[in-house]
Amino acid sequence: MLSTQTSEIRPASTALQSSMEAGRQRQGRLWSNLKEVCDILHIPAASSIANEELLFQHVQFKTGQRIHTIGQPFDTLYIVNSGFLKTVLIDEYGNEQVLSFPMKGDLLGVDGIHTRHYSSEAVALSDCDLILLPFKKLTALGRIHLELENMMYGVMSRELVREQAMIGMLGALSAEARVARFLVALAERFAQMGYSSKLFNLRMTRHEIGSYLGLTLETVSRTLSAFNEIGLISVDQRTIGIKDPEALKTLRRLPPSRTRGKTATARGKGGVPEPSGQLLAAL
């Protein structure tokens, strides 16, 4: 049965060509069972089923390689086991719009389910190890292993919530607040992965950060410099040191109005001081 299952998993032959064969030899572990998959996704797997005949293949990608491209026929999801990536949309002029920076525990390719074609492009920002989840296989198995199905719903919902928060941020926050929250979110992700949340390396360029946050690279650069001068963070190229996470977390938006309804206005005026921040007046 194992061989039957696996034989149909061509190692992403459409998406990639090189490094596939290399992948088979490299690294000690090239297959994961269901429990390991759930662990990576932070899903409380009913570990009862330590199903060893149910294995998912790993594939390695090198920095710069594309996992999938826009319009490519969809047939598999990917879980990030290690490494860093970006997903992008490309508009009618070829401009990139960064959508996310997936890292360990994130699911890739969900946008392809609907139309059976990926609607975004995923690129490795570092060498990556991904777990293949052939969608057909996945849904078939979902009917047998309930936790798998729940996992799917959970992860997709999580992704959706994350994007909603992103929309909220793009729609309402100032440039500094966006950068601040970006850094905080990164730090928390690193902590969650067991790395330091105080000192880490950015895997993406200022340009990519800017695209992600709806800003220009200059604004990102300037904002980081400003944070640095004020002592919120330390910046050295791609190395970021978080010095005052609380201040970053609570850094307020400049336009403290926009969408507020009457109740909101009342609440805001009465309760919160409303720092009326200049660049960083909130300190």
Add this chain to the structure above:
Amino acid sequence: MLSTQTSEIRPASTALQSSMEAGRQRQGRLWSNLKEVCDILHIPAASSIANEELLFQHVQFKTGQRIHTIGQPFDTLYIVNSGFLKTVLIDEYGNEQVLSFPMKGDLLGVDGIHTRHYSSEAVALSDCDLILLPFKKLTALGRIHLELENMMYGVMSRELVREQAMIGMLGALSAEARVARFLVALAERFAQMGYSSKLFNLRMTRHEIGSYLGLTLETVSRTLSAFNEIGLISVDQRTIGIKDPEALKTLRRLPPSRTRGKTATARGKGGVPEPSGQLLAAL
């Protein structure tokens, strides 16, 4: 079996109180079978199973009523059968951020799956008829009726793609382009529902549109006025007439740069004229 299934569907007792009992009497049809549900969602249901014992209850909401609130325990999804709604996030100051304007065929509540609590709030902008999909029941049925499960994945993926497009728009487009695309998207939705795509009523305020698009109500108002003067549309209060859909669709962003890579730049310069638009110079 029917009674068993249905008895546990308390008509959203937590979310609402009034108009529930009224709902039972009102309207001829208060239950839908699987095929009807798939039709509403535009999912190609393997209609083979015209399962009549598998019914989903409808519930009516009146203008202004809340379907669910942030933090409320999640247990059911909703499909919009008729009417218009908004979903919003509420930040730490009580400011609303509009996330979407669901209408017929849209799914509500997916954001609650992950944490088992709704992370957004849904409000009826008009009288609405919603179909209840108790989540437990749904997943249980998904294992029996494959099309139901596929429907779920498909709709969630569709929602995700929609939000990605939204992020792209907020991150890269100018105010006019956002408003233009908003109108086009609305028109297409109306057409899809069988209404006129040339003349329709906005169900939301300028304020809500602005929040949705990351703009102020003043900017929305001004932009609509500008479109009106140029003859792209006609505006009379909430009534919008689409006069030049093509121009609206292709209205270009003002900042034609930002995220472009080198290939993009090359492509852009070589191929596309790049209108360099002022407010509406693209005409």
Add this chain to the structure above:
DNA sequence: CGTCTGCTTGATCAGGGTCAACTCAGGTGG
């Protein structure tokens, strides 16, 4: 050693936010 890409920083400018005044439609109550 020259080139390229990423990053920083400065000067300038404008898109769109803010504040404010005014109109209009609908609802209320005397």
Add this chain to the structure above:
DNA sequence: CCACCTGAGTTGACCCTGATCAAGCAGACG
């Protein structure tokens, strides 16, 4: 029936945030 009120929408004046343009620097690489 009309005065009044409230909330939505429009429009104008002003100004600030962040985009644009430009110059200079440092590290990577052939």
